Each structure stands twice: as structure tokens, then as C-alpha cells.
Amino acid sequence: MKTDISIAQETKLKPIVEIAAKLGLTEDDLELYGKHKAKISFDKIQSLEDNPLGKLILVTAINPTPAGEGKSTVTIGLADALNHQGHQAIIALREPSLGPVMGVKGGAAGGGYAQVLPMEDINLHFTGDMHAITTANNALAALIDNHLQQGNELGLDPRRIIWKRVLDLNDRALRQITIGLGGPVNGLPREDGFDITVASEIMAILCLASDLTDLKARLGKIVLGYNWQQEPVYVSDLQVEGALALLLKDALKPNLVQTIYGTPALVHGGPFANIAHGCNSVIATKTALHLADYTVTEAGFGADLGAEKFLDIKVPNLPKSPDAIVVVATLRALKMHGGVNKDNLAQENLPAIKAGFANLKRHVKNMIAYGIPVVVALNRFVSDTPAELALLETLCNELELPVALTEVWEQGALGGKVLAEQVLATMAEKSSHYRRLYQDQDSLQEKAEKIVKSIYGGKSLQLSAKAKKQLETFAKHGWDKLPICMAKTQYSFSDNPALLGAPNDFEVTIREFVPKTGAGFVVALTGDVLTMPGLPKAPAALNMDVTADGQAKGLF
């Protein structure tokens, strides 16, 4: 079996200007980054405003195994298949984060014959968006500490600064640190910590902003901490939102690349769905909708995380809601949810699939509750047996649920044919009537309770003493009308990663809220979810290398 990188490196890429031409974009509309990557200019994006909007297809998944269920791969393969059948489709994906690429994953640009290219660049520095976000985030942190050092005119309470530094790396040793040590020339000693860049508010802002003006306004609204009177202090009080917006001006432009099949893909923004809102940028999705008849996009991890946030946080910032939702499942993951140990997932096990189907069923039910038609995509693995496949089909049929086998990893566009047909048929048959799960006027607690009960299937929401107190002060500051962004393990509907399948009767505990007033939501930290991952014992970095002439090795 060929590796992802060898398939990628064997592919002859088309010049990106040729890919752009399929969308009616000229070279003048692009800012090239090498021959195979480009950003789309603000001028062009603005000029598209009056174009009609295409159909929007959201790809999500069941709760994944640690290896992932191939959601990006299916997203890519579905768009490839639509194009292969003569339709005009475009992809809107998130950018990979270098932390997991160097840690466990080794890459995140699809797989097999359903990849976005050049995968080496996309997995490494790409067009520098992540670096710009890291830089803007840490420039703000440096400006805050400098403000403390230079007289602290705003009366910032150094114990109550909530703005953290970030790096786009997995670096557990930076989670909790003390800074400013070594005497007066080194600033004021205080506690601090680093998050991973993809969890940062600036990442969320970049992904939700409609344009540069909106970006700057959102940056100004960031709460960086509290003063001695415990009143919130905003970035606009520091008057540096202009500088931060300047640092982000190019990062805000969507990146155009291509799939192996030649499908155009906008890869832009990269928040994680377990600790952030998990969707690619509003600008990229909107631009895609204006450029093609079908936009295929994804939301991170399981539908309880990424899709919930897509539908409750992102959609209100989009000109339209999805016309269909594809829920990706694998027999391996269903078996895991049915109680099988991860070492035995390759063995046929019909009872486990039947039991694990409950996980898929709940996700599908949740998506249908949003008023959007659903198709199940079974992402086939070589170990899947005919009996297992037949069982899943039966289970889906019992629910009158359209299901399609996809083999895009192995076959690319051809492997997505059945899924594409199924999605088109479903959209032709059923129309979408989007209903948001909660309303702005619901309190934060009500919003969280609706998510826990309606989406997760939990019994109740618990709040730590700290979280309870925060709710009072947040209401006072007028932040209780914001949407909620749950930070939760991706492995379970609950806040306990070990609770697989479709558990009931569980409580979800919010230990702390974090206001992200610039992004326009409040993060709720549940369980022991961490906003800075660590590296495994044998990081993927150990296998990475580069040849003397610049060829990448060891990416997946």
C-alpha cells in the first residue's frame, strides 16, 4: 500500500491559476504562494457578494477513534465525485495544526487518493496563517505585560489577566508557567500559560470575521483581563486592535489549493472542535458558496462537537445554513462504541456493530433535529466484511436513513460516486429547514443545558463553584447572550472519554467559563479537557526528514 505522501508526490499538480480559472478567477484575483497555493484578494471576494449562493453540504462524523474516521478524506472525496459527475463543487476545509502533525498525526490533509495538495506545505507552514495568528496573539500578550511594566495606567490586576500566550505546537510544559522573574528589568512576576494556537480567540475571530473591518472590531472587543475594580479590560482600552489587525491582514484571505483530482479547495482557519469552535473560516465558506454550485465543508471531530458549533455558532454568521449533512462512520469506530478493544477492531463482530450503532443513531437524530436532511457515509476499510456492511445497511434502512459506502481513500473521485449520488438525491427530495438549538436570549446555563441534554443525551449539567460565580459576573457584563462553545473530549458524548457508545444518565460538569467576547462566544471547559496538548512518547517528528533537494519525508 502506498503512503499518503508518496501518492501526493506522484501527483502532477496543475498550476493553481488553472484551478482558479475553473472558478472564474483570473491571476489578478490571486496572490500566489509558489505555483500551487494562492490567496484570493479582498477585492475579488467583495466583488462576489452578488453572486448566487450554491448548495452547502456539511460533513461531520460519529465520535472518532484516536486514528480519526476519515472525515476530511470523505469531504475531499465527495467533492471530487461531484466534479467527476459533471457538477461544479468546491471544498472548504480547515488548515492543519503543526502541533498534532509533529505529535501523533503526522499530517491532516486527507488521505490516500482523497488529499488536498501540496500536502507537505499544507501540513507545515502553508501560507503562514497560523504563524500570523500566533504572532498577533503573543504580540498582544507582550503589550499587556509591557503595560504592567510601564506604569499600568489601566489598573490591570496582574492576578486576573486571562489573555494567554500560544504556540502552534504540542508543548505540555508551557501549560502552566510563571513569567517576569529575575527582578524589575524583567517585568512583573505573574502566573501565565500557553494554549495551542488553534484554541486561541484570535483563531476564532479570524474564522468568524466577515471582513477586515469586522476583524478589527472583534479584536477590539477581546477581554484581556480585569482591573483592580474587577471590571473587564478590553483590547480597545490598550488601543492595539489596529496593530493586531495589521498582523492578520493577509491571514484573513482564504487559501486556494487543489485535490489530487483537481477539485478547488479553500483551506482556511483551523480551530480544533474539542477546545474551540472547529470550523473553517466564514470568509472561505462564503466565498466558496459564491464560486461554485456545491460547497462541501467539514466540522471537526464528532457531530456533538464540530457540527453543533457549526450550526449554533457559525451558521448565524453565514448567508445560509447547510442543505444536507453527511455523517461519516466507520465499522471500526462502531465496533469500538460497541465495546470492542481498540486492538481487535479489524475482526468481524456483528453484535458490536449493532450495539455501537447507537452512537451513530444519536448523532443522526441530533442533526435531523436541526431540520437538515442527513446522509450516512460509511468510510470503508479493507478489514470490513460483507456481513458487517450488510448489517449496517439494514440498521440504516430500519431508520429510513440514506447510507452510502465510500472508498475515496482507495479510489479517489470514483470511490465517492455512490455518496455523491445519495447526497444529490437527498437534497432533491428533502429541503432543509434550519432551526438553531438555542436562542441568543437563553442564558448561558440554558444554552449549555440544551446542548448537554439534546445533543449529548446527558441527564444534567453541573457547574463548579467557580463556574457558578462566573455566570453571575458574565450576566452583569452582558455576556450571557453570547453562544456557548463547549470544550469537551471528542471521544464520548459525555465529558468522560471512556464513556463510549450512546451513554445516558451522565452529568456534564463545567469547571470554568472563558469569555471570548471578540470571537463572540463563551467557552465552557468540561471534564479535564486541555487547551494545550502534549507530545506522545514517540512523536511523529522522529520520522520526519527532508532530502538534500528539499523533498519532505515522514508526513501522512
Added chain:
Amino acid sequence: MKTDISIAQETKLKPIVEIAAKLGLTEDDLELYGKHKAKISFDKIQSLEDNPLGKLILVTAINPTPAGEGKSTVTIGLADALNHQGHQAIIALREPSLGPVMGVKGGAAGGGYAQVLPMEDINLHFTGDMHAITTANNALAALIDNHLQQGNELGLDPRRIIWKRVLDLNDRALRQITIGLGGPVNGLPREDGFDITVASEIMAILCLASDLTDLKARLGKIVLGYNWQQEPVYVSDLQVEGALALLLKDALKPNLVQTIYGTPALVHGGPFANIAHGCNSVIATKTALHLADYTVTEAGFGADLGAEKFLDIKVPNLPKSPDAIVVVATLRALKMHGGVNKDNLAQENLPAIKAGFANLKRHVKNMIAYGIPVVVALNRFVSDTPAELALLETLCNELELPVALTEVWEQGALGGKVLAEQVLATMAEKSSHYRRLYQDQDSLQEKAEKIVKSIYGGKSLQLSAKAKKQLETFAKHGWDKLPICMAKTQYSFSDNPALLGAPNDFEVTIREFVPKTGAGFVVALTGDVLTMPGLPKAPAALNMDVTADGQAKGLF
């Protein structure tokens, strides 16, 4: 008077492919970053190896005022002038660091009508080289802490890890920190600190490496700390030099841009000269020498720092040494060295110029001692009076020192005409016979003493108890044959920034050595020089902004 950014934004840039064509480069030799920036491919760089080498002109300066003496501006203007006179000249400059851009300087891409463009991009993220260096540096740090966390097979002594993290920002609060707090899941608590990226060993390695193979070998040779037996532990022991090289593969390619006049400029690598070796990359300089008849390059800060390191550290890695050295002076700086307070530098003061001339004289003498012909460039300011200019000319004539007035800030290429003629005449008259200041076999102490006595004009070198002890262990590890990279204030020949002019009878104290065995030198920290700057009370960031359509504001 127009600002730098307004002059820059009024300039109609040529497509970078047109600039490249002047050098015989085709679009296939380039990797475009937008329309006005490009990297040159490794293939092309290799194919140039057999081209003849052009003349090399090194631009350096006297000890500067805090505002700088316009060294980059003169470098750019001199090359513009050479091209204007029908010669073929190219520029090899360093990349600005975002720290000072957002702190005091607001920009570092030349000034007035002698700028490299697009100055907004060059001053901000450019082609991402700095970010790649930051990322590789911090990925190594994360891998080290992960090694400690995952069993510490190499027996690293956590108290003796010397690899620091970096950010390309001025952030004093990160100079001295403790990391790994909060219990076992957050790693092993230990002391750490951040340097600015431009001071990092990876920056030095990128600037000294001859190609990707050499880069990887140098990365493997980095000492990251010591084990419990106090033996050095190298990056190659962690086996991650491949991953680090992969992260740097694009950053290693030189960046091509243009001046306002249209002169090609390779802007690549950005080490500071006060805390690092201060020269642009060997690859860029070598490529420039192969591409044009005249390469004009600069070395950071005063000639005691940048030029000394260019000549003693960089030249041994180049195919040739400079054919001429231009020492830039301003009357303002001479007056400052003559004892005038910085608020009164605009007033005519002949005695102060006469006194301050000693600073220029010593720098010139030092450069001549390297066997290279010298030209003095007087970078004219509007406040300079005819009597002052005449005095400087007289003082130079007394030493038979060619001197040329430059007005490149105001007049661009035309303002550099006299200097260009003078440099050409000098190179025609005198040939260069490069002699290095010290030899590899000199001990580290002998090397440092030669620098302190011959270059700085000091009386003696003092070593702290720590530094003395280090010399013994470094000799044991075989590191005493490496060149020395002095970290010292840029404002004085001595290690005391207040000691202006041409002081004598001073001691220079080395408080600590830092082995940079991958870069291939040993850093000597003198005085209280800091490897992570701080922000001023009113940072330049406060004036920065971006318009709704993406125009930068507040850069200089």
C-alpha cells in the same frame, strides 16, 4: 516631508519576475509569494555554482545613535546608484525582526527613496522565514521537555538544559520563567526563558549553512544541554534534526525583492549583530555574487559588532572576502560621540564633530587592518551645516581616507552617485588582501582578547568565575577552536553603552559563554546585554493600523 510608507505605497512595483529577468532568472527558477516577492529555488542556486564571482562591497557603520545611522538605506542607495550608472548590482540584506518593528523602530527596510519593497510585507511576516525559525526552535524545546517527561532516556539534567525557547517579539516578561508547573501531567518543572528569534542558534545556522545537507548536519550538532554526567547532549542524540530541517526547508531559500529604483535585492536571514552574528545568509550572499557584478551587503550595528563578525565568522564560509568596505557615519552620531546630548544633535557643533571623529577613525583603522580598502559614506541629514560637512571632509583628507556624501534617503539612486563613484575608484586603485583577526587554533580567550584589544581598543578582557570555568569545560569538549561571537552593546566600543567616542583603558567583562556548536561559534555575553529586548512605554504598535481594503499604516 513624506513618510517612508507613503513613498513606498506611491511606488509602482514591477512584477518580481521582471526583476528576476535582469539577473537571468526565469519564472521557473522562482517560487512566487504574491506578485512582488519570490524565493529562488535550490535547483537554480546549485546551477549557479560555476558562475564567476562579482565584487563584494560590505557596508558597516560607526557606533550608532538609538535612531540608527541609515546603514541599510545607504546599502540600498549605493546599489541603486551603481545600477543607475549602468553597472549590474544586487543587494544582500537581512530581514527585519518583528520585535523592534512593533517596539521602537516601526520598520527596517531602508528609508526615504532608498527602500526595499514591498516594505509592509518585508517588515511584517514577509515569506515566513522568521516564523519557520521560531517554530523549529520551539519544536525542539517541546521535544526536549517531552523527552524529560517520557522517561528521560538520555539522562538529561533538567537544571542544565541550555536550549531556550524564542519568539520574534520584544517580550521582557519571558526572559526568565519557570515551566512545567501544575503537577505530573504538565511535565517537569524547571527554569527556562525566551530569547528573541533573531538571537537563536537556528537563525545563525540558517545564515551560515551552505545547503540543506549542511543545515541538517549543523542542526544535529546543536548542544541542547548536559546529562547527569555533565557531558553535552546534542540534537542528533534526540534524532530530530531531520524534522527541524524539514521545518526550515523553505526558509533556507533566499528571498528576492526590489528597491524603489528597481534594483534586485536578496533579503534573507536576520540575526542581530549585538547578540548574534549580524549578517544576512551565506546562501543569499553567495547567490548574489554569482548573479551580479556587484553585491552590496551590510553587517549590523557598528563595525565593532557586525563587520567584525562578518569578517571573522561569515567570510570563512563565503567563496570570497569583501573588495571594499563602506563605513557609514552621520554628523549627528559624530556629535553624540563628541559629547553632545541627544536632544541637541541638530545644532552645529564643530568641536563635537572633531572629538567624535575618533569613533569613526577607530572603526576605519580596524577595517583597514583586515586588509580591505575603506570608503567613508557621510549619510546627510537636513540639519547638517556646510561648515560641519567641510570639517568632516578635512578630517578624512588628513587620513587620506576617501569620503563621499550620500543623500540616498532624499534622492534615491542619484543621491548615491558620489559614493558609488568613490567605491568603484577605490576598488580600481586598491586591492583587497583579507587577513582574519584571529586563527581557529587560538583559544577562545585569545580570540576574545584580540577582539577586545584590536577592535574595541580596550585594555583588557575580564572573565567572570563562571566564564573561566566554562573555558575549561569547553576546551575539554573541543569547542575552543570555534570562532567567538561577542554579544555587546552596539552603542559603545566597550561593554558600557554610556562610554561613547573612542574610549581607552576600559575592561570588557565576559559574564558567560554560550556554546552554539551547530552554528559553529561560541557566544560571549558581555556587560548586561540582553538576548530578549523589551518594549518601550509607547510601542510603535500603537500607531499601526490597516485600512478596510488592506493598506498598512504606521510602518516606517
